[in-house]
Each structure stands twice: as structure tokens, then as C-alpha cells.
């Protein structure tokens with residue numbers, strides 16, 4: 001596997017790949033790689049001549065300093081994992097390569113309502129940080145396809161807006177289904193921070209979403225949301241339910257009726273112990 005740490009080196013390498021007519025897939029990550037990332041990388045490898053994975057824990061997208069300091073970092077194990085699936089290229093930059101000057105770290109983007117709701121409302125500045133790093137990474141890595149997981153659904157919508165409406169890049173965004181454990185828990189780098197009891201309690205997220213999907217149109221979205229919140233409140237390990245929203249999957253505005261949109265998704269965020277977990281599921285239509 002080629003490992004690049006400097007933006008100028010990987011840019012030159014990509015220039016040569018493009019000159020040779022190779023298509024390029026890109027999987028941005030913050031490391032602590034797991035099966036969810038591997039599914040994105042395998043898909044990218046099956047659809048492109050070359051694939052770049054980046055690992056960079058982006059400080060500007062953490063609204064809580066303790067979340068940033070506790071974010072799992074396991075670069076040596078990540079490299080072994082990437083080599084085991086024959087990932088061809090890793091970009092492993094330091095902060096000075098991503099934010100060589102303050103202006104890049106402070107760039108502001110207008111996402112309108114997309115960043116005012118759910119994660120955006122609960123984590124001020126989070127999506128600005130995501131956009132700062134993704135815009136910089138795409139400047140260094142002008143890929144043909146970008147691979148993202150559905151688990152971070154709101155992030156997917158933000159990056160769509162960034163890439164297609166703000167930066168106007170000719171980049172295809174490929175959204176891959178959420179990878180789940182056998183009991184349904186969405187695979188996340190944060191899961192390793194759950195105690196045994198908390199890990200067990202975390203299955204309530206998938207169970208509640210799955211219940212909502214099946215109960216669906218038998219009641220109004222509001223009644224469904226209230227019952228889902230009730231179910232989550234029964235789990236003592238869940239310290240906080242940040243939100244459970246049933247929204248139009250394109251605009252992220254709450255729906256009041258099942259005919260409001262052809263694509264409706266339920267999104268939730270809870271805190272179990274010290275760990276914040278998110279998940280989502282389509283209730284109507286597909287991605």
C-alpha cells in the first residue's frame with residue numbers, strides 16, 4: 001500500500017493516475033476502521049481503478065473537546081486492516097497538511113435548514129467542520145466517486161449540498177447501506193467505548209427504528225415518534241434522547257403526514273453512558 005503524508009506528494013501521484021486515465025474512488029475516514037469502513041472501501045475498489053482512503057481526525061468538527069480527545073485512534077491497526085483488504089492508497093496527513101493556513105480552518109458554508117436541525121442543532125459548528133475538512137480533502141484528492149455511509153445520513157445531505165451546489169464538483173456520491181452487528185446495532189467507532197451493559201442497551205436504537213418501520217402508516221408520524229421516544233425512555237442506560245425525528249429524506253423537514261413526501265426517514269441520537277450514538281432508517285421510499 002502506498003502511504004502519503006504530504007498533500008503535495010499525493011497530488012502529484014493523483015496527477016499521474018489521471019494522466020494514465022485511471023478512475024479514482026475516495027473514502028474519507030477518521031480512522032478506528034471497522035467493518036462499516038471496509039464495506040465502503042471494498043465497494044470503492046470494485047467500482048474504480050484506484051482507491052484512496054484518508055485517515056484524519058478532524059478537530060474542527062468536534063463541538064466537545066472531550067469527544068475529540070476520547071475519539072479512538074488506532075493508526076497501526078488501521079494500516080494492517082487496509083493492507084489485509086489490499087487497499088492501494090492511504091492518505092495520512094497531519095493537521096498542517098489539511099489546514100496550512102487559518103483561512104481554511106475558518107471557511108464558512110451556507111447549508112440553510114440542513115444544518116439547523118437534528119445533529120446540526122445539537123452540535124453547533126459540527127457540519128461547518130465536516131465541510132471544512134471535506135472541501136480541503138477534495139481539493140487535494142479530485143476523485144471521480146466519493147463513498148459515504150448512510151449511518152451519517154445528515155452528513156450525506158450536507159456533503160451532497162457542498163459538492164454539487166456549493167463547490168460544483170463533477171463528483172459522484174455513492175451512499176452505502178449502514179453496516180450493522182448481528183443484533184442490529186449500527187457499527188461505529190464509538191461502540192468500543194460502551195461497557196458490556198451499555199452495549200446491550202444500545203440494541204434499543206435498532207429495535208426502536210425497526211419497530212417504527214413496521215408500525216409506520218398505522219399511526220400518524222407524531223404518534224409514531226411519541227411511542228418511539230417512550231420505548232427509548234424505558235431503557236435505563238439511555239441517559240439522554242437528543243432527538244427522534246421523522247423527516248422528509250430530501251429536505252430533512254419534519255413530516256406531519258405520510259403523504260408529505262415519497263421518501264421519509266426516521267433519525268435519532270441518544271447518549272448511552274458517555275457515548276453519543278446516532279442511527280436512522282427509511283420508513284418510506286429508499287435511498
Ligand code: PAF
Pocket residue numbers: 028029030056058061130133134152155
Ligand atoms: O464520517 C466521518 O468519518 C467524518 O465526518 C468525515 C466525513 C471523514 C470527515 O471528517
